[in-house]
Amino acid sequence: MTGQMTAQPPAHADLYPTRTGGEFLLMPREDRVVHGAPGDGPLDAAELERFGGAGYLTFGDFVTPAEVDEFRAELARMSADPRVRAAESTIVETSSQEVRSIFDVHRSSEVFARIAHDPRLVDRARQILGTDVYLHQSRVNAKPGFGGGDFFWHSDFETWHAEDGMPRMRAVSISISLTRNHSFNGPLMIMPGSHTTYVSCGGATPQDNYKASLMMQGAGTPNPAALTQLADRHGIDVLTGEPGSAVMFDCNCMHGSNGNISPYPRSNLFFVYNSVENTLVEPFSAARRRPEFLGARDFTPIP
Template identity: 60%
Template sequence: MSPTSATSTLTDLYPTRGAAEVSAPRQDPVLWGAPDTPGPFTADDLMAYQRDGFRALDRLLDDDEVTLYRAELERLVADPSVRADERSIVEPKSKEIRSVFEVHRISEVFGRLVRDERIVGRARQLLGSDVYVHQSRINVKPGFGAGGFYWHSDFETWHAEDGLPNMRTVSVSIALTENLDTNGGLMIMPGSHRTFLGCAGATPEDNYRKSLQMQDAGTPSDGALTSLADEHGIRLFTGGAGSATWFDCNCMHGSGDNITPYPRSNVFIVFNSVQNQAVEPFAAPVRRPEFVGARDFTPVR
């Protein structure tokens, strides 16, 4: 199958990586399930998610669970075989591990977390279907200089480079250390999920090797970011270990460098609807590796 044949019968609702930056209204629902769908989220939670593009929970994991998952994160980071694995991404300067991808397959402990009904049940409510894991990782973000993640929409990347056709994907970031207002926390522009920003510039081959350390292709212009921030504002997420933030795939978000002594570690899980399976990339010469953008669409059970 040629790279274009899998997408030739689909209308590209979100053109990107062209000669010019393009801003367009979202063409997909935000909340795919009904507001009264039973599950861990309340109806008020679901409506707030639809309005803002995210929902934060103060206490998803208890203290014992945080201890368990943090210990597993530390075990993985200290394991030489994990460090040598291509799924581990290191900081360019310090050479410390920045992220470990496909962590739900590497670790049975994190595999069980993905299957936890508090986690996957919420994804099903938001996406209105069974779901599979498009991507999972632990982010370590150690103190004293760990780099941030520049402003971006995940969907822009997943559409362009992984071939996700529609905005039917949700991420959850679960804190395993305290999120302070000083250690490089997650920032989101509330309401930005309703606008798709198609970025300018072609996608280099094997772009993922660079982008997992520092975002370049697929980044919005300063002018576009200023307009979005002026319209929507910026929300910085703080909270204790065990807190979690669910956010829509098209939210404009990023995080700053961590120059404090205090690490900001989390587990990050991306759920995609089984009805939104990846095809060939819409704006990249080749697919990214499966540990970054899954091609196993088996529903989480």
């Protein structure tokens, strides 16, 4: 008689398959959104409830005007530094030669490292995720006016899962505005509540997809039918706010931004905190890992 074996799931079963060459699918989220309680950090019960329901929270005066000035000066300094401009982790627009994004700023800038490790950010991230956290990605963005391009709808988690090997939905992003976000200069748009649905994308990941997708998107882009269903169900919130305001949002929020013909550019800091219980494995839907400035493999918890 043969012994019976209980089927064990593999160590990193793919709960969120995507880019498997098949159809686009809407799937339920398998992970909790809010892990902590009101006593565990600065967010009160109402804020935790709002984050759980909408998938995001906004904060009016998250940093001081003096800090905004300091961050803008640091962005200007880095954008003018030939070594920074030449780095692979810096995205320079070919036509204008202007710096659009600088990644990994928590490692390359003392000023940005300090805010990335600031309790105002880290304590909130720990409270939402219920564990210690580490920095999965950081960047500073400068988005131009007079025809700056759009950023199509996407879930960050889908990319981090497919291309970076992030196993579960247990990461949050915090974005700090360095300029005013009007409704008309291409502000962040979020479909509130969309974080509870996973859009499994069709197609497959082309090799070195990130090089193209940093400038424009391809693989990992939801199809019109999925987006229409999500928008009809959840609506679209337009996140306006003053310099120094911030938004904290779940890794699986469906979000994007329109282009900007106004004269007013936008810039912001962007930090992604991942739970130390959710560290990266091998990519789930890509032949090889992206560079570490996009998906960090230093999982050291923030002290």
